[in-house]
Amino acid sequence: MSAIAFPAPDPKILDKRDQIIAGLAALVPPECLVVSEDERRAFETDALTAYRRLPLAVVLPRSTEETSNVMAYLHKQGVKVVPRGAGTSLSGGAIPQEDAVVIGVSKMSKILDVDYADRIARVQAGVTNLGISDAVAADGFFYAPDPSSQLACTIAGNIGMNSGGAHCLKYGVTTNNVLGVKMVLVDGTIVEIGGDWLDAAGYDFLGLITGSEGQLGVITEATVRLLRQAEGARPVLFGFETPESAAACVSDIIGHGIIPVAIEFMDKIAIEICEAFAHAGYPLDAGALLIVEVEGSDEEMETQLKKIVAIAQKNGVKTVRESQSAMEAARIWKGRKSAFGATGRVADYICMDGTVPTSQLCHVLDETYKIVERYGLRVANVFHAGDGNMHPLIMYNVNDPAEQEKAEKAGEDVLKLCVDVGGCLTGEHGVGIEKRDLMPRQFSAADLAQQMRVRAAFDDQWLLNPAKVFPLEGRAA
Amino acid sequence: MTHQPATESDFCAIVADARAKKTPLAIEGGGTRAGLGRPTQTAETLSTRGLNGVVFYEPAEMVICARAGTPLADIEALLVERKQILPFEPPDHRRLYGSSGAPTIGAVAACNLSGARRISAGAARDSLIGVRFVNGAGEAIKSGGRVMKNVTGLDLVKLSAGAHGTLGVLTEVTFKLLPTPETSATLVIKGLDDARAVEALAQALGSPFEVSGAAHLPPGAGGAEARTLLRIENFEASVAYRIAELRKLVGGDVTLDDSASRALWRDVGECAFFAAPDARAVWRVSTAPSRAPDLVRLVQRNGAVAHFYDWGGGLVWLAVDAAGDAREKDVRAAVATCGGHATLVRAPDEVRARVDVFQPLAAPLMKLTRDVKASFDPDGVLNPGRMYAGV
Numbered sequence: 007m008s009a010i011a012f013p014a015p016d017p018k019i020l021d022k023r024d025q026i027i028a029g030l031a032a033l034v035p036p037e038c039l040v041v042s043e044d045e046r047r048a049f050e051t052d053a054l055t056a057y058r059r060l061p062l063a064v065v066l067p068r069s070t071e072e073t074s075n076v077m078a079y080l081h082k083q084g085v086k087v088v089p090r091g092a093g094t095s096l097s098g099g100a101i102p103q104e105d106a107v108v109i110g111v112s113k114m115s116k117i118l119d120v121d122y123a124d125r126i127a128r129v130q131a132g133v134t135n136l137g138i139s140d141a142v143a144a145d146g147f148f149y150a151p152d153p154s155s156q157l158a159c160t161i162a163g164n165i166g167m168n169s170g171g172a173h174c175l176k177y178g179v180t181t182n183n184v185l186g187v188k189m190v191l192v193d194g195t196i197v198e199i200g201g202d203w204l205d206a207a208g209y210d211f212l213g214l215i216t217g218s219e220g221q222l223g224v225i226t227e228a229t230v231r232l233l234r235q236a237e238g239a240r241p242v243l244f245g246f247e248t249p250e251s252a253a254a255c256v257s258d259i260i261g262h263g264i265i266p267v268a269i270e271f272m273d274k275i276a277i278e279i280c281e282a283f284a285h286a287g288y289p290l291d292a293g294a295l296l297i298v299e300v301e302g303s304d305e306e307m308e309t310q311l312k313k314i315v316a317i318a319q320k321n322g323v324k325t326v327r328e329s330q331s332a333m334e335a336a337r338i339w340k341g342r343k344s345a346f347g348a349t350g351r352v353a354d355y356i357c358m359d360g361t362v363p364t365s366q367l368c369h370v371l372d373e374t375y376k377i378v379e380r381y382g383l384r385v386a387n388v389f390h391a392g393d394g395n396m397h398p399l400i401m402y403n404v405n406d407p408a409e410q411e412k413a414e415k416a417g418e419d420v421l422k423l424c425v426d427v428g429g430c431l432t433g434e435h436g437v438g439i440e441k442r443d444l445m446p447r448q449f450s451a452a453d454l455a456q457q458m459r460v461r462a463a464f465d466d467q468w469l470l471n472p473a474k475v476f477p478l479e480g481r482a483a
Numbered sequence: 484m485t486h487q488p489a490t491e492s493d494f495c496a497i498v499a500d501a502r503a504k505k506t507p508l509a510i511e512g513g514g515t516r517a518g519l520g521r522p523t524q525t526a527e528t529l530s531t532r533g534l535n536g537v538v539f540y541e542p543a544e545m546v547i548c549a550r551a552g553t554p555l556a557d558i559e560a561l562l563v564e565r566k567q568i569l570p571f572e573p574p575d576h577r578r579l580y581g582s583s584g585a586p587t588i589g590a591v592a593a594c595n596l597s598g599a600r601r602i603s604a605g606a607a608r609d610s611l612i613g614v615r616f617v618n619g620a621g622e623a624i625k626s627g628g629r630v631m632k633n634v635t636g637l638d639l640v641k642l643s644a645g646a647h648g649t650l651g652v653l654t655e656v657t658f659k660l661l662p663t664p665e666t667s668a669t670l671v672i673k674g675l676d677d678a679r680a681v682e683a684l685a686q687a688l689g690s691p692f693e694v695s696g697a698a699h700l701p702p703g704a705g706g707a708e709a710r711t712l713l714r715i716e717n718f719e720a721s722v723a724y725r726i727a728e729l730r731k732l733v734g735g736d737v738t739l740d741d742s743a744s745r746a747l748w749r750d751v752g753e754c755a756f757f758a759a760p761d762a763r764a765v766w767r768v769s770t771a772p773s774r775a776p777d778l779v780r781l782v783q784r785n786g787a788v789a790h791f792y793d794w795g796g797g798l799v800w801l802a803v804d805a806a807g808d809a810r811e812k813d814v815r816a817a818v819a820t821c822g823g824h825a826t827l828v829r830a831p832d833e834v835r836a837r838v839d840v841f842q843p844l845a846a847p848l849m850k851l852t853r854d855v856k857a858s859f860d861p862d863g864v865l866n867p868g869r870m871y872a873g874v
């Protein structure tokens with residue numbers, strides 16, 4: 007039934023599974039090696055739960071050196087490797103295959119060093135995104151990229167996917183906030199790229215690795231930038247009659263030279279779903295809402311908000327709710343941050359992630375409704391409007407194969423549209439297996455071949471997370 | 484011989500031809516930074532100057548796309564009209580090199596050139612969201628696009644930034660923009676020594692006031708007295724408020740208004756304190772700010788050094804006697820102790836032919852560098868040896 011193909015497992019590897027496991031057992035203690043079928047189940051999928059494959063085995067190394075030993079061994083054996091953080095990928099980036107060993111970073115989760123003078127943290131790759139911010143919050147600092155999954159997802163996965171978040175409009179995504187990594191190459195070689203200074207030497211391998219979806223090596227350590235928290239932050243909630251007026255307001259705010267920290271968009275269905283779940287006090291009569299957050303001193307925020315509210319009024323805003331307290335601010339955000347979870351309680355969904363030029367937001371939103379309706383399904387839209395990164399959540403029933411296929415087809419149509427209006431297939435969730443076969447829509451054969459040659463410079467036998475990102479057909483040898 | 488084609492397809496043909504003839508090409512934009520990098524031995528030059536003009540500019544989306552040979556000045560003139568800027572404050576190094584000509588937008592990308600605002604708005608590579616380039620096989624390749632967030636496929640945009648034309652000839656670059664800050668001001672603290680200055684910069688950068696320029700000019704760098712600079716760019720009321728808060732935090736003697744502030748930061752970005760005809764060799768070192776004063780001290784132990792700091796201390800500019808190895812051994816040893824990397828950005832050709840201009844890489848990274856170069860430019864046609872011998 008699955009629409010997305012996996013490469014056929016290599017029988018030679020499957021046949022020598024016992025031998026491979028014995029080899030791994032000689033390198034790591036039993037608590038770092040997952041062999042039984044029951045326990046391997048926990049690693050068979052990620053947040054793209056419609057697809058799953060049991061890995062050959064799972065190794066959870068405790069250090070860079072241990073990772074290196076394991077990688078060197080697997081390389082000699084010709085065994086494929088799927089690096090894994092917390093397994094929250096929405097594109098199937100961390101889904102294993104039967105002839106691959108998963109290398110997970112969950113036992114490397116220490117914060118190694120925090121330096122406020124240089125404003126950096128050096129962490130093991132398995133530390134969670136929120137774990138970093140939590141460790142420095144009391145001192146007034148934070149790590150900027152804030153994916154909604156930040157409680158669970160790891161810095162390794164963030165680097166793997168070049169993850170973003172609601173506050174990226176101002177602070178950038180992962181690639182703008184990572185200064186260094188320690189990484190184990192496919193043959194076990196340990197490399198250090200960058201450090202605790204700005205701009206690494208030589209070719210920008212840091213930039214290349216960020217967003218490479220586990221195809222270039224296994225990251226074991228990272229040095230990230232810390233930023234000082236703003237004096238204060240205040241979200242305001244705007245309810246609009248139509249998505250068009252909300253989108254026009256977004257363009258208008260930016261057109262006035264104001265870059266808020268965040269501009270989040272929710273459509274009517276998303277409002278209903280989130281309100282029922284979070285009781286955030288969202289206006290149920292609105293056709294769309296925006297959450298706009300500003301930062302600074304009280305006075306600065308007031309001045310900025312005054313300007314923004316005036317712009318919203320010019321664009322026909324119906325409801326304006328300014329937060330008067332930290333509690334109210336938290337409530338405004340609560341609905342947005344729980345959007346995926348709340349939708350998951352109503353239905354199964356696939357989350358699209360195309361980015362479009364902001365001038366195309368309305369058009370793409372409109373067309374998205376039409377596309378999804380054509381397939382007889384429902385869609386909720388919550389997204390980062392300031393940077394045009396859309397997240398239509400297409401709802402379906404995972405136990406109905408026909409409906410799953412419809413949902414995937416609808417998603418495909420939406421993504422093609424994003425590319426056709428000048429955007430891209432994925433803004434922050436990655437290609438994974440999900441969008442792999444759509445890559446030729448965005449890239450020419452020569453573009454893809456160039457990317458694949460770069461990939462091969464790191465991994466000439468395609469052993470690292472090989473089922474992802476590039477269409478299975480036509481791969482460069 | 485210099486080729487100056489006007490279309491991407493002509494670029495493809497010329498590169499393919501050069502590959503067939505095994506004639507390496509020097510890639511040139513405005514030629515204002517011909518003195519950057521290792522001297523290359525190429526019989527032919529491929530200039531991007533014929534590829535001129537803005538492809539599109541969408542102020543409402545804060546994005547601009549231009550052909551690689553477009554003069555930076557043309558782009559900036561266009562942006563001024565709509566009150567927007569290239570976030571990373573690209574520096575103009577004509578004064579440093581004593582060169583003429585017009586710096587091009589393509590070279591800004593290819594050299595990943597960022598000015599003082601690097602610390603708050605990111606480097607050139609952070610604002611670069613899309614490229615088109617011609618690889619060493621003469622194929623036109625694109626990566627990235629025109630949207631702010633894009634993780635589709637491997638990020639060859641980042642790889643192109645700072646590759647100095649050794650991986651591909653950039654033909655088109657797309658940058659994201661920011662609104663021009665309403666105004667700016669710079670707080671000047673006088674008389675601090677290096678260590679105390681870098682501490683003050685760190686304190687200010689660790690404050691919530693969004694410092695967008697943090698430099699320290701020791702005596703001799705543009706004045707007799709040491710000056711520690713902290714810039715705020717924002718709405719008028721915020722600038723006043725934040726400068727006042729910074730003053731409470733770290734002290735401060737004078738506040739420069741918008742125009743004085745702009746002039747001084749231009750000098751910092753353009754490295755005016757070492758401007759030609761000053762013939763000393765100039766090193767640019769990236770390191771952790773807290774270790775920067777130590778790094779300078781280590782180099783000073785073996786001979787005279789003029790220096791100043793940008794990026795909160797994390798960017799150190801050193802001017803040394805250009806004779807011999809231009810103090811390469813001292814600089815590399817100091818970098819080995821303190822961490823970071825050093826580039827010899829100005830020195831006579833024969834010195835740059837002799838010493839490593841870019842930071843030597845650890846063996847596994849050097850191997851990756853060669854393999855990646857080969858994946859773009861299998862026969863070494865594009866700017867061969869400009870960064871590393873054989874690359």
Ligand SMILES: Cc1cc2nc3c(=O)[nH]c(=O)nc-3n(C[C@H](O)[C@H](O)[C@H](O)COP(=O)(O)OP(=O)(O)OC[C@H]3O[C@@H](n4cnc5c(N)ncnc54)[C@H](O)[C@@H]3O)c2cc1C
Pocket residue numbers: 052053088089090091092093094095096099100111131152153154155158159160161162163164165166167168169170171172219220221223224225226346347434435471
């Ligand atoms: C409810 C929900 C909300 C989300 N919200 C956001 C959001 O707001 N913004 C956003 O960008 N994403 C979001 N995501 C997607 C996901 O959380 C991110 O992609 C996240 O970075 C994945 O981290 P992870 O630790 O779970 O990595 P995994 O899912 O385990 O892996 C992600 C990718 O990284 C690779 N990888 C993992 N570890 C390593 C390593 N050590 N070395 C090299 N490669 C490695 C994997 O092979 C895989 O390709 C959301 C997901 C969910 C389920």
